[in-house]
Amino acid sequence: MLFSSIEFLFYFLPAFLIVYYITPMRYKNLVLLVGSLVFYAWGEHFYVLLLLLSIAVNYTFGRLIGERQDKKKMLLILALIYNFGLLVFFKYTNFLIENINVLLNLFHAQIPKVSIAMPLGISFYTFQIVAYLVDVYRGDQRPVKNIINLGTYIAMFPQVTSGPIGIYSELEPTLLRRHCSVLNLESGLKTFILGMGAKMLLANPMGTLWAGMSRYGYETLSCPYAWLGAFAYSFQLYFDFAGYSLMAMGLGEMLGLYVPKNFDHPYISGSMAEFWRRWHMTLGRWFKRYLYFPLGGSRCSLGKTIRNTFIVWAFTGLWHGASWNFVLWGLIFFVLLTIERLGLGKLLEKTKVLKHIYVIFLIPLTWVVFALPDMHDIGTYFSRLFPFFTDTAGFVNTKDVIRAFQDYWYILIACVIFCLPFPAKLYEKHKNSKLVILGLLAIFLLSVYRMETQTSNPFLYYQF
Numbered sequence: 001m002l003f004s005s006i007e008f009l010f011y012f013l014p015a016f017l018i019v020y021y022i023t024p025m026r027y028k029n030l031v032l033l034v035g036s037l038v039f040y041a042w043g044e045h046f047y048v049l050l051l052l053l054s055i056a057v058n059y060t061f062g063r064l065i066g067e068r069q070d071k072k073k074m075l076l077i078l079a080l081i082y083n084f085g086l087l088v089f090f091k092y093t094n095f096l097i098e099n100i101n102v103l104l105n106l107f108h109a110q111i112p113k114v115s116i117a118m119p120l121g122i123s124f125y126t127f128q129i130v131a132y133l134v135d136v137y138r139g140d141q142r143p144v145k146n147i148i149n150l151g152t153y154i155a156m157f158p159q160v161t162s163g164p165i166g167i168y169s170e171l172e173p174t175l176l177r178r179h180c181s182v183l184n185l186e187s188g189l190k191t192f193i194l195g196m197g198a199k200m201l202l203a204n205p206m207g208t209l210w211a212g213m214s215r216y217g218y219e220t221l222s223c224p225y226a227w228l229g230a231f232a233y234s235f236q237l238y239f240d241f242a243g244y245s246l247m248a249m250g251l252g253e254m255l256g257l258y259v260p261k262n263f264d265h266p267y268i269s270g271s272m273a274e275f276w277r278r279w280h281m282t283l284g285r286w287f288k289r290y291l292y293f294p295l296g297g298s299r300c301s302l303g304k305t306i307r308n309t310f311i312v313w314a315f316t317g318l319w320h321g322a323s324w325n326f327v328l329w330g331l332i333f334f335v336l337l338t339i340e341r342l343g344l345g346k347l348l349e350k351t352k353v354l355k356h357i358y359v360i361f362l363i364p365l366t367w368v369v370f371a372l373p374d375m376h377d378i379g380t381y382f383s384r385l386f387p388f389f390t391d392t393a394g395f396v397n398t399k400d401v402i403r404a405f406q407d408y409w410y411i412l413i414a415c416v417i418f419c420l421p422f423p424a425k426l427y428e429k430h431k432n433s434k435l436v437i438l439g440l441l442a443i444f445l446l447s448v449y450r451m452e453t454q455t456s457n458p459f460l461y462y463q464f
Helices: 006-022 025-044 047-067 069-107 122-138 147-155 168-176 182-216 223-255 272-278 281-295 302-320 324-349 354-371 375-385 400-418 422-430 434-453
Strands: none
Touching: 006 025, 006 434, 025 047, 025 147, 047 069, 047 122, 047 147, 069 122, 122 147, 122 168, 122 281, 147 168, 182 223, 182 400, 182 434, 223 354, 223 375, 223 400, 272 281, 272 324, 272 354, 281 302, 302 324, 324 354, 324 375, 354 375, 422 434
16 A cells, blocks of 8 residues: 555545544554554555564564573574575565576576565565664664564554664654654644655656656667656655655654654765765665674775675665666665775865765766666666767657656756755744645645546555
């Protein structure tokens, strides 16, 4: 079930909130867990059983790791094998088979692919589970004795499908002693509407513009249109995922629960390192805490630091999808971050404008690699981005960018404006004014209209 759907907005959410608010405090976690399982089963059907199994198995592992100190390392290893084993099986089986078949082709043999769908949100709730288990192993977190509380942390519907990736110790204070009020409900609803507007009114139109690139054929794109498409996808991805994250934060506020911030205006960054401190912040934090720092982080020799960065970004790419373009995308960021560490970062810090041009120029190029799973398509697209470096010939539609600007100029301007910090600051200052409330009402009504008239409305990060 999508947050940006009629079923969620007018059926599931109102019914759930009524039951949730009239339920006594001590039973709210149970109501939230049951509601979350219903939400998940609505679209995933039998995969809700896998989610329930993960709750039961990891509750048991958490208790055993905390109680059996003499065997906690072995228990943690078994827990990691279970959780990452499920993730690898559902997400990477066919990817592994495809690559094995490349070698087997030499011997005229093939392994048939398996018909298997990836459970929604498994990448996100697996990372949440592993964070909890590792924290228990380290002694940073006491084992949770109430399975309902742990199940709520793993499965609660604001986060289960696309994050943000939470840490149990951050959620626990509000999970055990939350404050639910009309003010919470009102403030959370405002945040939710802002996220819905980012998704429906900015991300989706940019998605339509980007989708038109493949319909025309990448080899026919003019250079300006190819660049416009790269920026359009950059806007789509940002407002889609940041919009989802805002909606999740708003839902958490309505429920009196803590949901971490996931984005902090990443496109104003002055380096790739800063970009990744602002983009998908909870994923970056997870890789730092549970992979980069255990490997030694940057508190070791330069060579080992570069090795650690390579490992993190290879896994970051793979986490996003079972395709070589994601691996390439991760390795591109590894190269850029390494160059910055070797000296470029200090040079960029001394500039005021150039560092932002650097990010604005390179980030859309990385998103093109991220967006296109076919390496040939990536090559073709880059040949249109930089036609003066290629000798490709053929039909190019030189007026395509003019038509696109005529159709989308006002959305593009809005995207640029809302990538900047000042609209958010202005909203925080005046969010209780009548004018802002009327604006939120307009955003809500326009978003609902878009839901009714658009044929496709998925969140991009559902596929990850």
